[in-house]
Amino acid sequence: xxxxxxxxxxxxxxxxxxxxxxxxxxxxxxxxxxxxxxxxxxxxxxxxxxxxxxxxxxxxxxxxxxxxxxxxxxxxxxxxxxxxxxxxxxxxxxxxxxxxxxxxxxxxxxxxxxxxxxxxxxxxxxxxxxxxxxxxxxxxxxxxxxxxxxxxxxxxxxxxxxxxxxxxxxxxxxxxxxxxxxxxxxxxxxxxxxxxxxxxxxxxxxxxxxxxxx
Numbered sequence: 001x002x003x004x005x006x007x008x009x010x011x012x013x014x015x016x017x018x019x020x021x022x023x024x025x026x027x028x029x030x031x032x033x034x035x036x037x038x039x040x041x042x043x044x045x046x047x048x049x050x051x052x053x054x055x056x057x058x059x060x061x062x063x064x065x066x067x068x069x070x071x072x073x074x075x076x077x078x079x080x081x082x083x084x085x086x087x088x089x090x091x092x093x094x095x096x097x098x099x100x101x102x103x104x105x106x107x108x109x110x111x112x113x114x115x116x117x118x119x120x121x122x123x124x125x126x127x128x129x130x131x132x133x134x135x136x137x138x139x140x141x142x143x144x145x146x147x148x149x150x151x152x153x154x155x156x157x158x159x160x161x162x163x164x165x166x167x168x169x170x171x172x173x174x175x176x177x178x179x180x181x182x183x184x185x186x187x188x189x190x191x192x193x194x195x196x197x198x199x200x201x202x203x204x205x206x207x208x209x210x211x212x213x214x
Contacts, residue, residue, distance in 0.1 A: 054126055059085070059173045061130030062195070066163060066171065069138055073164040074214040084111065084172025084196040092194040096176035102192070112162045112197035119190040133193050137163045147213060149206045158202055165201025166212040172196045 059080065067077040091105045095115070102115045116133045124132065136159075143156035154161075162168070174194040201212060 055175060057126035058130060058175060061127045062133060062173050062193075063171060065130045065134035069134060070164050073166075075164050075166045075212075076169070078169065078171045078197075081170035081172045081198065084170060084198060085174060086172070087111065088172045088174030088194040088196040089176075090174065092174035092176040092192050095192045095194065096178050108196075110198070110200070112165070112168060112200035112202065114159045114162055114195040114197070116193040116195075117190065119188045121186070121188055123189065123191075129191070129193075133195075134163070144213070149209045151204050154202060154204070161209070161213055162197060162201040164213060165197070166214070167199055168197045168201050170198045 063078055063080055070077065087108070091108070091113075094105075095102060095117070102117055104113055104115065114137060116136055118132065123129075138160055140157040140160035143153060144160060145153075172195070174196075175191060177189050177191045203209075203212075
């Protein structure tokens with residue numbers, strides 16, 4: 001298949017792989033709260049017994065945690081973008097309909113994307129969920145060995161480098177919760193967080209990585 005330069009670049013920008021799911025939380029937001037299940041009774045039972053996370057608080061906390069990390073790496077603070085939020089929320093709902101696993105949005109040719117998912121019996125508050133998300137991305141720093149450009153390793157460190165990419169200026173957040181079950185069959189919640197970034201990072205060029213990652 002023949003691809004234009006712009007589409008090739010877009011695919012490159014989306015080439016970091018999503019993190020694995022870890023045991024996690026449930027999320028709720030003021031503007032959007034989506035629990036999906038084939039069993040309506042299970043939805044009602046889980047919703048009534050669940051604690052909630054305020055989405056507005058989550059967005060603020062995620063931007064704060066990102067900017068703490070970015071400051072360490074000489075990157076300017078991110079500002080929040082509602083248009084990116086709309087895109088992130090749309091794709092969070094797509095991922096929420098999947099039973100498990102994460103995959104990047106291959107229709108997204110314009111923006112960077114980081115994904116996070118977890119499941120747990122009890123949920124953290126918005127601040128803790130934001131820190132879990134950012135700490136998971138930041139843990140990939142150890143794979144970006146001595147700042148050496150290695151495109152083959154993007155699978156291992158791409159969330160970290162997107163998060164601290166200097167030329168990225170704006171971010172938007174989407175999130176969704178679905179009921180899940182533990183290995184023992186007990187009820188849990190699965191939460192998916194989608195981050196969209198503009199301009200995108202992870203441009204596969206030695207010069208770009210040297211310029212944008214400190």
